[in-house]
Amino acid sequence: MDSWILKGVKHLVNEPTSVNITSSTQVKIKVTHLMLTDFDDVLYNGGFDVVYPKIPGRAAVGIVMETGDNCYGLEKGTRVYFEPTRACGECLECKSGRPKECTTVESAGKDFDGFMRDFVVCEYNEVAPLPDSVSDFQALCIETIAIAENIYDKLNLSAGQRVAIIGADFSGNIIAQVLQYHKITPIIIDNNAYNLENAKRCGIYYAFAGDDDLENNLNSATSGNLCDAAVYCATSRLPLSLATRLVSNGKTVVISCQSEINATLSARDVLNKNLRVLGVSQAYDYTDTVINMLVHNAVDVDHFAKEILTEYNPAALFAERSATAVKKSKMTILKMVL
Numbered sequence: 001m002d003s004w005i006l007k008g009v010k011h012l013v014n015e016p017t018s019v020n021i022t023s024s025t026q027v028k029i030k031v032t033h034l035m036l037t038d039f040d041d042v043l044y045n046g047g048f049d050v051v052y053p054k055i056p057g058r059a060a061v062g063i064v065m066e067t068g069d070n071c072y073g074l075e076k077g078t079r080v081y082f083e084p085t086r087a088c089g090e091c092l093e094c095k096s097g098r099p100k101e102c103t104t105v106e107s108a109g110k111d112f113d114g115f116m117r118d119f120v121v122c123e124y125n126e127v128a129p130l131p132d133s134v135s136d137f138q139a140l141c142i143e144t145i146a147i148a149e150n151i152y153d154k155l156n157l158s159a160g161q162r163v164a165i166i167g168a169d170f171s172g173n174i175i176a177q178v179l180q181y182h183k184i185t186p187i188i189i190d191n192n193a194y195n196l197e198n199a200k201r202c203g204i205y206y207a208f209a210g211d212d213d214l215e216n217n218l219n220s221a222t223s224g225n226l227c228d229a230a231v232y233c234a235t236s237r238l239p240l241s242l243a244t245r246l247v248s249n250g251k252t253v254v255i256s257c258q259s260e261i262n263a264t265l266s267a268r269d270v271l272n273k274n275l276r277v278l279g280v281s282q283a284y285d286y287t288d289t290v291i292n293m294l295v296h297n298a299v300d301v302d303h304f305a306k307e308i309l310t311e312y313n314p315a316a317l318f319a320e321r322s323a324t325a326v327k328k329s330k331m332t333i334l335k336m337v338l
């Protein structure tokens with residue numbers, strides 16, 4: 001049974017293994033679909049501190065094959081989403097019985113093994129059952145939507161306020177949609193024509209290029225008041241300093257990314273405008289909220305171009321992704337069950 005293991009930087013090998021349930025609260029799951037993420041690319045390229053070996057893959061769904069006697073809400077055949085993050089169990093919050101406030105949340109592929117393998121045995125509460133109305137692709141988007149929802153919660157804005165989103169690839173687009181679902185007005189800024197068009201297809205009204213017209217465009221969209229917050233997505237390739245320029249005094253800049261970012265923010269810009277700067281890169285404990293959002297069609301993911309591969313060599317795929325400077329605008333999904 002295939003199991004792809006990262007043994008070191010850019011060193012991914014398949015070491016077939018078999019896994020079995022060893023306690024009454026464990027489930028055995030056949031992984032059916034796995035989406036390659038920016039996080040996996042960073043992992044493959046050695047961008048995180050990782051103790052090898054580790055199995056990559058953090059956006060995955062599967063089908064329950066076998067359950068222990070004490071696995072509530074799951075049975076053979078249940079379709080499930082794998083939680084990509086777990087509370088550490090070690091920090092003060094975890095030890096005080098508040099795992100939802102864990103200060104060192106662990107991540108699949110980095111702190112514990114991810115899901116790029118045929119079978120996973122895990123605790124029953126480390127997966128979430130999926131309603132029939134949530135498609136496999138929607139489920140693969142859960143963490144990205146969860147991060148967007150986490151950003152919305154942290155911004156604490158009210159209806160009608162405006163948020164600039166710098167970078168409108170997959171995650172920027174989803175952040176815009178989630179804000180719009182909550183009646184916040186997103187203003188997308190990106191230099192990629194496909195991303196701007198896709199934002200419009202997803203119902204985002206304001207989508208501007210980061211060019212010389214941006215200031216005028218933004219002024220007309222905000223009646224000259226600038227934005228109430230800005231969210232910077234790392235894959236945008238636009239300067240981080242743009243985020244501080246687009247917001248008015250005393251507002252918030254969120255930096256959100258799961259890819260490598262070497263941009264710098266000027267302390268002078270932050271101080272001159274008395275800004276609050278937040279980093280949001282994960283969303284522990286948001287899965288149930290997001291599944292409920294998907295059931296209510298809060299986010300439209302049908303417009304994202306995707307390739308579904310039934311024959312693949314993950315090592316070659318990662319090598320190809322790290323070699324191309326321009327990110328593919330297509331989501332890559334491995335279909336692991338035929």
Ligand SMILES: [Zn+2]
Pocket residue numbers: 087088089090091092093094095099101102103104105
């Ligand atoms: Zn903890």
